[in-house]
Amino acid sequence: MSVKIAPSILAADFADFGREVKAVEAQGADWIHVDVMDGHFVPNLTFGPPMAKALRPHVTTFMDVHLMIAPVDAFIDAFADAGADMLTSHIEAGPHVHRTMQATKAAGMKAGLALNPGTSVEAVTPLLDIVDMVLVMTVNPGFGGQKFLHHQLAQIRRLKELIGDREILIQVDGGIDPTTAPLVTAAGADVLVAGSSIFRDGSADAPEPYGAAITAL
Ligand code: DX5
Numbered sequence: 001m002s003v004k005i006a007p008s009i010l011a012a013d014f015a016d017f018g019r020e021v022k023a024v025e026a027q028g029a030d031w032i033h034v035d036v037m038d039g040h041f042v043p044n045l046t047f048g049p050p051m052a053k054a055l056r057p058h059v060t061t062f063m064d065v066h067l068m069i070a071p072v073d074a075f076i077d078a079f080a081d082a083g084a085d086m087l088t089s090h091i092e093a094g095p096h097v098h099r100t101m102q103a104t105k106a107a108g109m110k111a112g113l114a115l116n117p118g119t120s121v122e123a124v125t126p127l128l129d130i131v132d133m134v135l136v137m138t139v140n141p142g143f144g145g146q147k148f149l150h151h152q153l154a155q156i157r158r159l160k161e162l163i164g165d166r167e168i169l170i171q172v173d174g175g176i177d178p179t180t181a182p183l184v185t186a187a188g189a190d191v192l193v194a195g196s197s198i199f200r201d202g203s204a205d206a207p208e209p210y211g212a213a214i215t216a217l
């Protein structure tokens with residue numbers, strides 16, 4: 001299976017998401033990663049279901065929604081209605097993460113489970129028969145442009161062993177650039193989220209906007 005690139009619109013132009021999404025998809029983005037933050041689970045605020053719904057018609061690939069909110073369950077149906085393909089919730093966001101995974105799948109979405117850098121990947125073991133993807137954070141969630149945490153490479157390798165031959169994707173998010181991308185893919189990552197390394201040096205007005213950055217990854 002080839003590695004997927006999921007640009008995070010957290011680093012894109014907030015006043016022009018439709019155009020930014022179109023630009024990265026034209027240059028080979030496989031998924032569009034949408035970061036939802038609540039100012040409580042993480043110390044930053046972004047947007048909610050209405051923005052995801054407005055974005056949906058512009059996404060022709062796969063809308064990957066990363067919830068950095070707590071509690072999660074009251075918003076699951078709203079993100080299903082918004083058209084999310086994958087809904088990823090944090091294992092640290094509440095005591096009933098198995099229920100959250102069940103509700104996500106019952107609402108018709110793929111279920112992702114995210115882990116902060118302080119959480120051991122062993123914690124996902126009881127959930128491996130229900131999740132479609134595990135997101136190993138390679139920074140502390142909340143902000144783009146942070147430095148990759150190298151100790152997470154060992155966690156990715158361990159997660160790969162725990163998954164075995166199950167069809168579960170491993171996603172990484174935070175500090176992914178042309179230097180760290182080969183490290184995470186060698187460790188077993190299938191989906192690479194990248195914000196600043198794709199959007200930082202470009203503009204949707206350029207001739208092949210973000211194409212070089214996506215190719216470099
Ligand atoms: C961080 C978000 C990431 C963020 C990554 O909390 O979950 O998706 O956009 O940004 P970079 O690629 O700049 O580290």
Ligand code: ZN
Nearest residue numbers: 035066173193
């Ligand atoms: Zn994210």
